Amino acid sequence: MIRTIAVCTAVFLTAATPALAQQRSNRALATVITAYEQTARRYDPITSASEGDRAALRLLPDTSREGELAFRAELVAFKARLERTPTRGLSEEDALNRSYLMRVIDQSIEGIDLDFGRAPIGNGDGFFTAGDYLAYTTPIQSGDDAEAWLARLEALPNYYQQGFANARRGIQTGYTQPRIVVERALDTARAQVGSLEATLLTPLASMPSNIPAAQQEQYRERARAIIRDRIMPLQRETVAFIENEYLPAARPQLGLRSVPGGADLYRYLVRSYTTTDMTPEQINELGNHEVARIRALMEQEIRASGFRGDFAAFQRFLRTDRQFYAQTPDELIRYASEIAKRADGQLPRLFGTLPRLSYGIRVIPAEQAEGSTTAYYTQGSAALGQSGTYWVNTTRLDQRPLYELPALTVHEAMPGHHLQISRAQELGELPYFRRNAFETAFVEGWGLYSESLGEDMGLYRTPYERFGRLSYEMWRACRLVADTGIHWLGWDIEQARRCFTDNTALSPHNIQTELERYIATPGQALAYKIGELTMQRLRREATQALGDRFDIRAFHDELLSAGAVPMDVLEARMHRWVQRQQAAEH
Numbered sequence: 001m002i003r004t005i006a007v008c009t010a011v012f013l014t015a016a017t018p019a020l021a022q023q024r025s026n027r028a029l030a031t032v033i034t035a036y037e038q039t040a041r042r043y044d045p046i047t048s049a050s051e052g053d054r055a056a057l058r059l060l061p062d063t064s065r066e067g068e069l070a071f072r073a074e075l076v077a078f079k080a081r082l083e084r085t086p087t088r089g090l091s092e093e094d095a096l097n098r099s100y101l102m103r104v105i106d107q108s109i110e111g112i113d114l115d116f117g118r119a120p121i122g123n124g125d126g127f128f129t130a131g132d133y134l135a136y137t138t139p140i141q142s143g144d145d146a147e148a149w150l151a152r153l154e155a156l157p158n159y160y161q162q163g164f165a166n167a168r169r170g171i172q173t174g175y176t177q178p179r180i181v182v183e184r185a186l187d188t189a190r191a192q193v194g195s196l197e198a199t200l201l202t203p204l205a206s207m208p209s210n211i212p213a214a215q216q217e218q219y220r221e222r223a224r225a226i227i228r229d230r231i232m233p234l235q236r237e238t239v240a241f242i243e244n245e246y247l248p249a250a251r252p253q254l255g256l257r258s259v260p261g262g263a264d265l266y267r268y269l270v271r272s273y274t275t276t277d278m279t280p281e282q283i284n285e286l287g288n289h290e291v292a293r294i295r296a297l298m299e300q301e302i303r304a305s306g307f308r309g310d311f312a313a314f315q316r317f318l319r320t321d322r323q324f325y326a327q328t329p330d331e332l333i334r335y336a337s338e339i340a341k342r343a344d345g346q347l348p349r350l351f352g353t354l355p356r357l358s359y360g361i362r363v364i365p366a367e368q369a370e371g372s373t374t375a376y377y378t379q380g381s382a383a384l385g386q387s388g389t390y391w392v393n394t395t396r397l398d399q400r401p402l403y404e405l406p407a408l409t410v411h412e413a414m415p416g417h418h419l420q421i422s423r424a425q426e427l428g429e430l431p432y433f434r435r436n437a438f439e440t441a442f443v444e445g446w447g448l449y450s451e452s453l454g455e456d457m458g459l460y461r462t463p464y465e466r467f468g469r470l471s472y473e474m475w476r477a478c479r480l481v482a483d484t485g486i487h488w489l490g491w492d493i494e495q496a497r498r499c500f501t502d503n504t505a506l507s508p509h510n511i512q513t514e515l516e517r518y519i520a521t522p523g524q525a526l527a528y529k530i531g532e533l534t535m536q537r538l539r540r541e542a543t544q545a546l547g548d549r550f551d552i553r554a555f556h557d558e559l560l561s562a563g564a565v566p567m568d569v570l571e572a573r574m575h576r577w578v579q580r581q582q583a584a585e586h
Contacts, residue, residue, distance in 0.1 A: 026094050028085045033097060036078050036105075037432045043071050046134075047436050051425075052383030054144070058151035063117060063127070063162045065169065072112045079105045096562070097431060100569065104433065107272055114265055118170035120163045121177055121246065123513075123520035124184045124371025127163025128192065128238045131156050131200055131231070132368065137378055138203040139386050143211055146219045149203050153226045160234040164241060171249040174260045179250040180493070181520040184371045186242045189235070191367040196235055197227050199365065256487045256522040266487050269523030274530040275441045275566035280488035283526055287480025290529060294474045295503055298467060305463035318505045324401045324464070329363065329394035335402055336392055337361055339409045339459065346457035347415060352553040353560075355422030359388035359413055369395040373517065374510060375408050377417040382425070388418040399507035403468035406459045407451045411472075416450035417443070424563040434563045440524060442564040445531015448476055452536070456552075471505040476532070478503060479518065479525035487522045534567045535559065538574045545578050549585060 041048035045056035061067075082102055090098065120127045131153075140146050170176050177185075192199075204223055207216045256262045256269075270280055278286075302314050309317070318324060326332035340361065347354055357380050364372050372393055380388035390413040393400065410416050420443065427435050451469055460466045478499035485491035493515055500511045518525045538559075543550045558577045565573070 026090065029082075029090065029094055029098055032078065032081045032085055033101060033431050033433070035081075036101065039071075039074050039078070040433060043067070050379070050381040050384060050386075051432065051436070052381075054148070057138075057145070057148035057384075058155075060130070060152060060155045060159045063120070063159065063166065065115070065117060065166065067162075068112050068115075068117055072109055075105050075109050075112075079109070096569065097434065100437075100565065101433065103566070104437075110268060111272070114261070114268055115169075115173075115175075116265075117166050118173060118175045119177060120166045120170075121182065121185045121242070123181050123517045124188045124368065126185055126189075127159060127166070128189055128235065129368070130159060131196070132192070132365070133378070135199050135202045136362075136365070137380075137386060137389070139384055140203045140207050141385055142208070143215065146204060146207065146211065146216075150219065150222055150226065153200060153223060153231065157230045157234055160231075160238065164237075167241070167246055171245065174251070175265075176246065176249050176251050176259075178252075178254050178519055179247065180254070180516055182242060182247050182250045184516055186239070186247065188368065188371060189239045189242055191370075193232075193235055193239065195365070195367045196232065197224070199367075200227050200231065253490070254486050254493060254519050255490050257490065262487075266522055270526060273440045273523045273527040275439055275568070276530060278530070280484045283480050283530075284484040284489070287477055287484070287529070290477035290533075291474065291481065291499065291503055294470055294477055298470045298474065298503075301463045301467040301470060305467070315505055318401060318403065318464070318467075319507060324403055326397050326400070326402060329397070332394050332397060332400065332402075332405075333361060333363065333392060336390075336405055336409055339406050340390070340413050343410055343414050343454070343457060343459060346459070347419075350415065350453060350456060350552055350556055351419070352557045353423070355419060355426055357382050357388060357418075357422040357425070359390060359418040359422075361390045361392060361413075364391045364393045364395075366395070369393050371513065371516070373513060374400055374404075375412050377412045377421075379417075379421045379425070388413075388422060390418070396507075396509055399509040401468065401505070401507070403462070403464040404472060404505070405468075406454055406465050407469040407472040410450050410454045410457075410459065411447040415453055416447040419450075420446045420560055420564070423560045427561070427563055430563055437564045439564040439566055440527035441531035441534070441567055442570065443531075444528040445533075445535055445567075446560075448473070448528045448532035449535040452532075468505065474504045475500065475506055475514070476525075476528040479514075480529055482515065483518050483523065483525045486519060493519075531567065534570065538571065542574065542578050542581075546581055549581065554581075 041053060041056065044061060045053070045059035046061065049056035049059075079102065082098065082105070085098065087095070087098065134152065138145075138149055138152075140149060167176075176182075201220060201223055204216070204220050207219070211219075251259060256266045259265070266280065270283065271277065274283070299311065302311065305314075307314050307317065326335060359380065364375075375390065375392045378389045378391065380386045390409070412418075424435055424437075451472060454460055454469060455466075460469055481499045482491075482496035486493075486496050496515055496518070497511060500506055500514070501508075504511075506514070539555065542555055555577075559570070559574065562569075562573055
């Protein structure tokens with residue numbers, strides 16, 4: 001009996017040694033990931049709260065330089081621990097977790113060293129609009145929720161003070177925004193003085209009946225007191241600070257390369273946003289190539305429409321004919337809603353797995369609308385009972401053509417941002433840091449790729465809407481040209497404007513708003529086209545490799561199954577998927 005056990009044990013140990021090594025490796029890695037995620041949650045209570053961390057609902061991030069450096073020290077320690085974890089025997093998914101987390105840590109350390117926190121003011125937004133964002137995305141379902149919102153309001157003054165300190169550090173080191181960006185931020189800050197109290201009371205405006213009416217009013221009174229006595233003085237101070245300190249220190253040139261160390265700053269942003277090693281010069285060249293390709297397709301749609309005239313004449317026609325514009329905000333919202341519902345009905349043809357979380361359509365608040373884009377998306381949270389939101393700008397209706405609305409809607413809602421982000425949130429088998437990863441090339445690349453899916457869904461019903469879709473794609477191609485032109489080649493705004501005015505149907509107001517956005521947020525605009533071109537290429541390669549066996553629903557499900565990952569990781573995963581499909585055929 002002992003011999004039998006001994007023999008069996010010997011055989012078992014010989015056969016299972018790789019499995020035991022894998023278990024040890026996986027456990028060691030899991031321990032580091034868990035510890036890292038606990039730290040990440042502590043430094044990012046907004047994301048942590050969206051996943052159901054009740055304590056985090058009371059907190060705001062520490063954006064101080066001291067907080068960043070403390071986080072950096074912890075990241076360095078995690079990197080050392082991660083380097084010591086064994087790689088032998090790791091599963092494919094755990095190997096990805098390890099390499100991706102190392103990448104996240106390295107990129108975070110480099111970003112902290114470059115001190116991007118010095119620029120806490122953006123294009124019509126900044127540290128002073130964080131409260132607005134949270135107010136519009138915070139549901140109140142219980143007394144505990146109300147108390148948590150009051151705690152966040154009490155934390156908001158310190159958040160303002162950190163913003164002032166960061167901006168002053170930017171002034172001292174020569175890293176400020178250009179005047180055109182600062183003036184837009186100043187307009188927003190001034191408008192907030194009259195609207196901020198109502199905005200910050202939004203979560204408490206409608207509370208459930210399980211909270212007694214008298215208690216509801218007590219919550220509102222406490223909130224009003226915090227806003228009146230502690231937040232509004234700082235909002236007025238924000239206006240004075242931007243006007244008297246920050247605006248006079250605005251950098252004279254538009255490009256990031258003009259600030260001290262600006263070339264390194266921009267190279268980092270290009271790498272991190274695109275998740276590639278492409279240089280600014282290569283991206284600029286790619287942009288010009290895409291402009292020429294898309295322009296040829298646009299010319300085809302002009303001919304299909306029956307229009308007699310050249311490209312410039314067609315642009316004037318689209319920008320001025322009343323048939324292409326809603327006459328009231330309600331009409332614009334109704335049109336967007338109808339498109340969204342048509343898109344929803346086509347989703348099962350293209351996806352085997354759809355997210356459970358719903359989304360809604362809301363109007364961008366008036367105090368933010370003037371400097372805002374045409375639309376944007378904010379993610380929801382199943383844990384907090386908050387749907388995703390497709391926000392639509394209903395100002396300047398003569399600048400928001402209806403023929404662009406199908407492409408805009410599928411990008412921001414379904415199958416664009418809502419589908420992709422909600423799917424990632426529901427990937428419970430992935431670690432927290434993977435579910436909440438926000439690789440811009442993937443997220444925005446998927447949004448742009450989704451615009452092309454509108455063709456598969458039959459959403460573009462006229463040559464004008466197809467031209468609008470191509471105009472939006474051209475818009476993203478021009479971004480490659482304009483962003484690198486401004487921040488690397490030293491262009492002025494008129495040089496950057498030319499690509500958009502010559503090749504798109506975008507309205508003058510939208511072009512101006514977009515250009516200001518690129519100036520304020522260098523590199524971000526590059527991610528859309530880089531991600532979309534990667535996804536389109538992967539789809540072509542899979543279609544060619546699999547032929548009649550290619551299943552678009554399975555392809556999309558696999559594409560979205562790992563969350564938002566860098567482009568090289570996505571390529572490797574999809575190539576392995578194709579190989580598995582081919583192996584299954586034999």
